[in-house]
Amino acid sequence: MKNNRKYCQNLRFLNILYLGILLFANQCNFPSLDRVPLLDLLALRSTICLANPNDSICRSNLSTPDITSPTIAFTTPTNLATNVPICTGTPCRARVVFQFSESMDTSIQPMGGFFTWNSLSFESTPVQITYVWSTTTFPNDTFTMSFSWIWFPENQRIQIMSDAVNWKDLAGNTLNANINLEFTTGYINQSYAISDTEQINCYDDTNLSTCPAITATFPRQDGIMINTPLARNYTAPTLVNVSDYITTDLVSGLVWTSCNLGQTGPTCGGAPTIYSWANAMNACASYNSANAGSGYANRTDWRLPTRWEVHSLPNFVTFGPSMNLTAFPNPTTNSVLTLSGTSSFNTVYLLQGNVGIMTTALKSAASFIVRCVSSPTPIVTKNYQDLGDGTIRDMNSNLRWDKCTLGLSGPTCSIGTGTLLTWGAALNACSAIGPEWRLPNYNELGSLIDNRFSLPAIDPTFFPNTISAAYWTSTSAPGTTANAWTINMTNGTTQGTPKGGASARARCVRNHP
Structure with missing residues (x-):
């Protein structure tokens, strides 16, 4: 003492x-x-x-106190990552994961901000986020954020920020640094069965004609090849619960809201609501919490559709709007928005409802109508097989494609020149290859578009040296019969092109084998 x-x-x-x-x-x-x-x-x-x-x-036994700030061990996605999947896990959802260096205090509600790029800067974007703590190495060391959009928008720069004081370990030590996670999403690898365009009329290079009379000079055009590759098959608007109407594409498996958002009832009465891009994303997400959480029509995976999904909607019998009026009553002629961004980040793909073409618009425009989609799981991905004879088989649609653009040849399609053709010349050139060979219709050619690739937007492994330019389809434009639809292989946008001009190229197709 x-x-x-x-x-x-x-x-x-x-x-x-x-x-x-x-x-x-x-x-x-x-x-x-x-x-x-x-x-x-x-x-x-x-x-x-x-x-x-x-x-x-x-x-005496004096233990060392914990005075060390926790750190982030890793994130999924990593900071500044590109081509980040728009959804992960099963079911496939928009998620971000943080794993910390130790157990964290889960009683603290983390705060932060979610931002998207508008081509000039990041701007705050409203989205509902749910949080779950789980165990990876230590109890409650992993934090998963799930986003109400179901899928992230495609090709979008995203930023998540949170101050360090919002995160503490069990000893009360704050995170060693503020969170500033930035990443860029990619495009989803997505494929569905392909249906016919529903075009039943035949055309010459200027006018409506009769199919038997026109077969010799404008062969195997869309109006002749009925139900090719598969007959389109929609349900009529189906009532689920008290007031929820859905339309199912029985070919692709996609389930759509029968009406544009803002319209109601079996005939889709009323005017559609006009949305901005971010509000459109949230509008579809809100359907998942409808009916006390059971979701609109008992589904909780509603989201804004992708470019590929919207591309499948038009039919080419009607004009203004170009939609199946039985399956989708009162569709209006406004543009239907997608969650697919373009390479510029500030524009998005959309379907111009009046004529059915795919185009782009500024994301900042508050002028979009919305039709939400629920997709089957698991997601089917593109699957090609090189048959070794200059043709490529699509294993999902069972279509057999020319590997090269017409006019090109060789293992890498590097011999020759991609030929510019008129619409009639393209029809005849494909038909001349052999029985069943034809110029693809709008839906068939559109199935090749793959925005994971750019300039051109097509898989270069199976379709090398594709030219970033317009390619003909066999589908005429009902509203302007002197035009046929072309698809720009640069990015997948579509337009009506005068049939008489040698202004587009061609890739031919047939059913396999």
Whole structure:
């Protein structure tokens, strides 16, 4: 006790009496230690023990306190990652995962911001986020954010920010640095069975004609090839619950809201609501919490459709609007928005409802109508097989394609020149290859578009040296009979092109085998 009293006297003299409680195990009565730096306590203990190793304080079991800030071990996706999948896991959902270096305090509700790029800067974007803590290495060291959009928008720069003070470990230490996670999403690898365009009329290069009379000069055009490759088959608007109407594409498996958002009833009465891009994303997401959480029509995976999905909607019998009016009553002629962004980040793909073409518009425009989609799971991905004879088989649609653009040949399609043709010349050139060979219709050619690739937007492994330019389809434009639809292989946009001009190229197709 004599040595202990001596130490107490020294501590009082140094005006750090409050250290005694911890260092001398209650042998001296000192004030509170609330404001004592823990490192100072340990340093003083080390000094005392160096001078007198046999002192009782040196034999006491004092554990080292946790004063280390937690860190982020890794994130999924990683910071500045590109081509990030728009959904992960089963079911496939928009998620971001943070794993920390230790167990975290889950009683604290993390706060932060979600931002998307508008071509000039990041801007705050409303979205509902749910959080789940789980265990990877330590209890509650993994934090998963799930987004109400179901899928992230395609080709979009995204930023997630949160201050370090919003995150603490079990000892109360704050995160070592603010969170600033930035990544860019890619395009989904997506494929569905392909249906016919429903075009039943035949055309020459300027006017509507009769199919038997036109067969010789404009062969195997869309109106002749009925139900090719598969007959289109929609359900009529189907009532689920009290007032939810859905239309199912029985070929692709896609389930659509029968009406544009804002319209109601079996005939889709009323005017559609006009949305901005971000509000459109959230409008579809809100359908998942409808009916007390059971979802619109008992589905909880409603989202904005992709470019590929919207591409499948038009039919080419009607004009203004170009939609199946039985399956989708009162569709209006406005443009239907997609979640697919273009390479410029500030524009998005949309379907121009009046004529059925795919085009682009500024994301900032508040002029979009919305039709939501629910897709089957699991997602079917594109699957091609090189048959080794200059043709490529689509294993999903069972279509057999020319590997090369007409006019090109060789293993890498590098011999020759891609030939510019009139519409009639393209029809005849494909038909001349052999039985069943034809110029593809709008839906068939559109199935090759793959925005994971650019300039051109097609898989270069199976379709090398494709030219980033317009390619003919066999589908005429009902509203302007002197035009046929072309698809631009640069990015998948479509337009009506005068049939008489040698202004587009061709790739031929047939059913396999």
